[in-house]
Amino acid sequence: MTNPTVSALIERSNRLGADPKNTNYAGGNTSAKGTETDPVTGDDVELMWVKGSGGDLGTLQEKGLAVLRVDRLRALQNVYPGVDREDEMVAAFDYTLFGKGGAAPSIDTAMHGLVDAAHVDHLHPDAGIAIATAADGERLTTEIFGRRVVWVPWRRPGFQLGLDIAAIKAENPDAVGCILGGHGITAWGGTSDEAEKNSLWIIETAAAYIAEHSKPEPFGTVIAGYETLPEKERRAKAAALAPALRAVASADRPMVGHFTDSDVVLDFLSRSEHPRLAALGTSCPDHFLRTKVKPLVVDLPATATIDEVLERLPELHEQYRADYVAYYERHATDDSPAMRGADPLIILVPGVGMFSYGKDKQTARVAGEFYVNAINVMRGAEGLSHYAPIDEAEKFRIEYWTLEEAKLQRMPKPKPLATRIALVTGAASGIGKAIARRLAAEGACVAIADLDIEKARAAASEIGNADVAVGIAADVSNEQAVKAAIDETLLAFGGLDIVVNNAGLSLSKSLLETTERDWDLQHDVMAKGSFLVSKNAARVLIDQKLGGDIVYISSKNSVFAGPNNIAYSATKADQAHQVRLLAAELGEHGIKVNGINPDGVVRGSGIFASGWGANRAKTYGIPEEDLGKFYAQRTILKREVVPENVANAVFVLCTADLDHTTGLHIPVDAGVAAAFLR
Structure with missing residues (x-):
């Protein structure tokens, strides 16, 4: 049964962490002290439960708490070697832990442990950090809060900061918390409700x-x-x-991106002081990490053309990298970790976002959220004084x-x-859905494109949240729709x-039954559609300078001649040769182009469900429900091909294991001798 003290701590933490005005994602920590029986x-x-290293207050669970003995934790004061050996104290926390399991102490x-209060909150509210980073933050703290909140000069997080706060609380019995210079706030209380009330009072008083x-x-x-560009124009320019921009951010290692065009960002970039403030950087450790x-x-107006921005970017990137290397070299010592990369994690484009x-x-999105926090902090500090990180x-x-x-x-x-x-x-279904699910399971972010936007969104939600998969509309036969999907x-x-060029349909008809409209429809969706997707995607892949993979889901029918299938098989042959042509053309950019030739995939297939299956079954003189078994029995391995088999082949083609392979067609047909590649 959960200790009531722990339950109250979790509930308080979740409430505080759920509101971004109180603290940023994964920022801050909370604690509670209470008693339990020592089983020995x-x-x-007396124990202390405190949010462990990592994690997020808004979603904190009991397993995310570190549990320590208060007497042993406070006894560490007797062996504390001083600020020059601060790091040793984190390892020493392990010797104060109580019981098994739990999170690692932060x-x-x-x-939390050295402050003489039963409940302690440490938070990173924008309003509180604004006071903490104001040039005259100490004066403002007294003016705003009187003796109820005390200023603590900047000190790097650690054991000495805990000693500083404990001393300040002891010397200021009327105080309910403190402003940590350059950093955030800490509040305390005799009960969980009192600590939460004091935290919120500090935040709300500062904001007011x-x-x-x-x-x-x-x-x-x-x-x-x-000035901010109109929404349609700025989003087109961003795309x-x-x-x-991704090429700039990924020169050292590939990165995933997130775009934000919130009013907070756009207003900041429209103002005269944004170059000075941006150059000062962020202050709260959670922010700049x-x-x-x-x-x-980007030091160009919103009215600058796309070509003007693209022309300016290389010089800006070179200067940024040089500045970062100089920053590292100014401060690195013999025992400093190696430089982790000199590319920016935040790129600001006036008028755009x-x-x-x-x-x-998720990491990219949270980084953007933190920079919005930093803008809010700068606004507060500049409004009262001057921002001084x-x-x-x-x-x-x-x-x-x-x-x-070590954490990294x-x-x-x-x-x-x-x-x-x-x-x-x-x-949204069948082979494409299986491919999207497999790629996401292996770490990729996936855009699920389909003619039916609602089905695309439903498929995306099955795979994961918006940090993993999104559903988008795409009529691959229309170039503007293709470009919009890529944007x-x-x-x-x-x-x-x-x-992955997977979109398709099929009409099972003989030569004499196939109409011109049937022929055009098949070719518009698969031959023309694959061409349009590959063409517009290739522009992106080339500009990113990161290489890439284009995979065509063709068919064994691209090389196998069967009856009553003229339009479908001809367009699959077209796709198959596009693979060879594009592999030869795009290889100089590090872009691999390969194909998959499946046998008929019945299970979960939108094509088969829409009438194709019934027609093929009629052609072969079998019941439609036996079509999968029929296909299996005609193969060498006597196995039915299912969507996951095709997804496996796509995954392998996109891994480093086949990074020297392009122009290849992989049969996924359980062995159809007539479709062997020659």
């Missing part, structure tokens, strides 16, 4: 003071030419720039902290298709790496 001695022992554990006392235009006046110390800002980047979509040397000490490096090294090995973004056509993919995930 039978005596009551660097903030001392802040900023609203009442801020100067009218903290970011300066709007610059002529930097056009996305491949080149995910956004890098500063963004790359922000692209943020990360190892996956912690200095560069302190940022470096945290960014390249050995503890942060503990991260699980990425999946085979991590950082790759796929577009699968005809993916939507770029805005969803920042780029494109894998394209």
Whole structure:
């Protein structure tokens, strides 16, 4: 049975973490102290439950808590070797743990354990950080809160910060919390409700003071030419720039992107002070660990053409990398971790919005959310005073902290298709849906394109949330619709790496029964459709400079001549030769083009369900429900081909194991001798 103290802590944490005005995603931590029986001695022992390393307050569960003995934790004060050996204390926390399991203690554990309060909250609210990063934050703290909230000068998170806060609470009995310079807030209480109430009072009081006392235009006046573009125009421009921006963010290692055109971002970029403030970078450690110390800002007006931006980008990228290398070299010591990469994680484009980047979509999205937090912080600080983040040397000490490096090294090995973004056509059912599901399971972000948008969205929701899969409309026979689908993919995930031409239909008719309309329909969807998708996708793949994969789901019918199938088989042969032609043309850009030749896939197939199956069964003189078995018996292996078999082949083609393979057609037909490739 869960301890009531723990239940109250989880509930408080979830409430606080659910509202972004209280803290950012995965930011901050909460704790509670109480007693339990020691199973060894039978005596009551005082324990502390505290959010462990990683995790998110809004979704915190009991398994995400570290459980420590308060007496042993506080005894560490007797062996604390000082700030020069701060990192050793995190390892020492392990010797204070109670029982088995639970999360690993975080660097903030001392802040909770050393403070003489039963319940402690440490949060990163925008309003609180605005006070914490104001040039005269100490004066503002006293003016806003009186003696109820105390200023704590910047100190890197750790054991000494815990000692500082504990001393301040002891010296200020009327205080309910403190503002941590450059960082955030900490509040406490004798009960869980009291701690939560005090946290919210600090946040709401700070926000109200900023609203009442801020100067009218903290970011300066709007610059002529930097005004926000109309929505349709800015999203079109964002999609056009996305491949080149991803190339900038991925020079060291491939990244997934996220696009934000919120009013907060667009207003900031339209104002005269945005270049100065962006150059100062973020301050709260949670912010800059995910956004890098500063963004790359495109220093051109919103009225600049796409070509002008593309022409300017290489120079801006080169300067950003040089600045980052210089930053690293200014502060690195012999024992600093190696530089992790010099590319930006945040790219700001006036009039258009922000692209943020990360190892996956969630990381990229959260990085963007953190930069929005940083903009809010800058607005608050500038409105009351001047924004004064912690200095560069302190940022470096945290960014390249050995503890942060150890956390990165503990991260699980990425999946085979991590950082790759796929577009699968005809993916709301059958083979396409199986391919999308397999690619997502292997780490890719997937855009599920289908003529039926509702079915596409339903298929996407089955696979995962919007950080994993999105459903989009796509009529592959229409070039504008194809371009729109690719643009939507770029805005969803920042780029494109894998394209699967799977959309198709089939009309099983003899030569004399096949009409001109039948012929045109088959060729429009598969031959022309594959051409249009490949053409528009290839532009993106080339501009990204990351290579890529184009896969055609052709058919054994591309080489096998069967009766009553003239239009379908002819268009599949067209697709098969497109594979060879594009492999020869796109290879210089590192783009591989390959095909899959399945036998008839009956299970889950939209084609077979729409009448094709009945016609093929009639051709072979068998019941429609036996069609799959019939196909299996005519193969060498006597096995029915199912959608997952095709998905397996697509996955393998897109892995590093076949990174030297292009122009290949892989039969997935259980062995049809007449369809052997020659």
